[in-house]
Amino acid sequence: MAVHLKPINEQVIVITGASSGIGLVTARMAAEQGARVVLAARDRDALGNVCEEIRRHGGTAVHAVADVADEEAMRRVADLAVQSFGGIDTWVNNAGVSIYGRLEEVSMEDHRRLFETNYWGVVIGSRLAAQHLRRSGGALINVGSVVSERAIPLQGAYSATKHAVKAFTDALRMELEADGAPISVTLIKPASIDTGFEEHARNYMDQEPTVPQPVYAPELVAQAILHAAQHPVRDLFVGGGGKGFQWGERYAPRVTDYMMERMLFRGQQYGPRQRDRDSLYEPYNNGHASSGRHGFVRHTSLYTSAELHPWTTAALVAGLGALAFAAYSGRMPGGGRRRQEARRRMRAAGLATADTEGMEIGHNAKPAGEAAHEGHVRFPQ
Template sequence: MKPQLKRLRDQVVVLTGATSGIGLATARRAADRGARLVLAARNEDALRQLAFELSRKGCEALPVVADVGIEEDMRRVATEAVNRFGGIDTWINNAGVSIFGRLEEVAMEDHRQLFQTNFWGVVHGSLAAVEHMRQQGGAIINLGSEVSDRAVPLQGMYSASKHAVKGFTDALRMEVEEAGLPLSVTLIKPAAIDTMFVAHAKNYLEVEPQLPPPIYAPEVAADAILHAAEFPTRDLFVGGAAKAISSAAHFAPRMMDRIMERMMFSQQKSSMPPRDRSVHSLYKPRADLQERQGYPGVVFRNSVYTSAATRPKTTLTAAAAGLGVLAWLMMRERRPANRAPVAHLPADQRPAGALVAEYRATEHRPPDMRPGPEPTPVAP
């Protein structure tokens, strides 16, 4: 049965990992568009603050304290959503965390905890959603990554968890379609996004980690997620860079091995000393309620590729965009990291605590480092 998805303003949306990064951006944008929200996260104070913020905009928001790694918590989220709103129209499995370090250096208990959140959290949420949505239908949206298709060193177990999310999501989609359930199952695969991802990750490196460019704003991912909530979509890349890396990995995997070996070790290491290694979100939530950490370089506010991919009549444009971004990535000059501040960010998106102090040393961004749109691709 083909899913018939409602307009967002008529939907009840369940969102995990709602108090930070992509989840927070998605919650705010969904609220602006009239959706009723069930917000799930581990941090009760942040959840209540977010629910209050959204309620002042006229949004009905139900905060539910829950850990996605605990199956009973996800079942409780579903039950509370149904009890409050009478049903669920979209379920978004967004919560996730990472670890920076070589695989053999990371403690096995940390590997297992990452999988408990990133993979089993998606499993728990998806199956709870199917149980409650199988009759009325709706959308299940899982957050994968560009590393669902192409692993990167120094985030090996994160890559493995996102590969697993892709496998589970693809299998779930086939099973619900074969059973004739009116459910759309989508995998979202973002490129690197300027969120609290690094600040929340556990770090084993000798320096503070960083994400390799290009970097996209969290609202680019949020818009892709909300598109999938209204239009049945198999999978969707966020950022032309994600599509380019996936395509290159498919057609030239050994070449990508060599590129990763040459570039990804250095590009994931900043010039800053590591922060307190006990400060991370692997086991306990952080206190922040922020969309962005404040990447010090260029942050793309939109993606030509993703915009084209969300419009069915522009598939060729999307393909050209992906190829154009790949060409741009291969030809662009490498720029030194950590050379720009975050003073341009709104107050609610700036780094918290010590990170603010670290970046305040510089107060002006060179013109070539100001955030802007993704480079316009040139069709081959």
């Protein structure tokens, strides 16, 4: 069965982890474009503030307090969407948290809790979404990470959860396609993003955690999510830096190991440790789209733009190629004059014996129709 996705302004969109960061920015952007949004997170106050802001700007939003690892709570989120707006068109599994620390030092309790949120939260949300979307069609969008493709040190547990999310998403996509279900399944893989990611992460290190450069604005991820809500696409990287992770893993994994061992221990730490709170078990410091702590933040990505607009990019490349060829062949303004001037100079130097177009230029010039000898140059026509 073919997948047909509605324009954003006709959609009902469920977003988990909507009280901060990528989820918050996606909710705002979707509502601005006319979607009716259903927001889920653990922080009641932050959710209420986001919904109030959206309504104040003319949007439509409802919210439900829920832990994504609680299946009954997430079922109530789905029910709220149906009761409030009549159905679900797109479901975004975005909620997530991290742990900074060496794998041997992270407690088993924290390892398990991380999987409860990052992996089981996606499994629960995806299963609920599929139940609704099988009937009416739509998009299921899971937010993974560049570390879905390539694990990194000091965030090994987080990398493991995102690898699991990728495997689950890929397998679910195949099963739904085999059933002919009218559901698009997309995995979004952001690079380092300017959110409260580090502030929410549990930290086992002696220093404050940070994310490696380059760092991208959360709006880029929101744009990718809303693109996937309207266009069936398998997966999307956000930020060319993230694509580099995949290339390193695919073509030079041991070299990539070596580089990460020397760069990403120091590159994920800065300054003395300043806090002992995090969001692993309870919500903390929500309501913010970005952290403002990353210095230079990239608000554009040529790579992501090319992914979101492949035909436009192909046309642009083809156009630039045509311009380059035209310039080379003398078809650009002034090209003919330059070609004639070149011939004049070569004749003056005794390098050309022919004074008509279509003749080869060389020490032993021949008419253009004859076979050329090595070392001769022919001006393109």
